[in-house]
Amino acid sequence: MLKVNVYVTLKKEILDAQGLVIRKAIKQIGYENVNEVRFGKFIQLEIDDKNKSEEEIKKEIDYLSDKLLSNPNIENYRFEMVGK
Amino acid sequence: MLKVNVYVTLKKEILDAQGLVIRKAIKQIGYENVNEVRFGKFIQLEIDDKNKSEEEIKKEIDYLSDKLLSNPNIENYRFEMVGK
Structure with a gap:
């Protein structure tokens, strides 16, 4: 399980x-x-990264951040992976 | 001018x-x-830290975070000083 922090400003x-x-x-x-x-938003995600490359996960977070988490x-x- | 990030969860x-x-x-x-x-909050502060020790500034941010920025x-x- 990968932990990701997304910061929306x-x-x-x-x-x-x-x-x-x-x-x-x-x-x-x-x-x-x-x-x-x-004032901004701080969103913590827990993502199952089994069978996915870091590249794929990054693409996924990018997509979600752009489409759902921010306007x-x-x-x-911006986001950072903060560990497992 | 000191930049401080406060994360409220x-x-x-x-x-x-x-x-x-x-x-x-x-x-x-x-x-x-x-x-x-x-889902949390991400608050960026810019603080004039002239004539104040790091100790005093930390106390101030602690107070503001507790009284105003969070419930x-x-x-x-939690907060972190991210530079000048």
Whole structure:
């Protein structure tokens, strides 16, 4: 069983409303030194990689990240395999 | 300026409804080998660390993660400093 972490983040040019709200809240409780907050998704997958090459698995995660886990119009993703 | 990544995940014993929906969707498009999906948050902070020790910054991130970025009743968090 392969563990994979997928990180989905809003593209730089997209306004991050959730991040702005959190930054405001952080400032309100007195932390003036937090200048930017970007809010994203962190998805952990457990994949059965039996009988599949690393190449095939990577292709599969790429496909899933693009089609299901992110919205390519406004988000970027990256993933890393973190072990068995 | 210090960059910090905070990862917020549901505790193991908490039902992850979002993760289950995604897993179902993944199976529906034909990927039977994805056995678990856990859905979490990925928050990127930019912190002005001038005049602060690493110790102080860590305490600050700990506090913010506990009070604002996560719900300690149902979520865990971890963070890492990823550079300047």
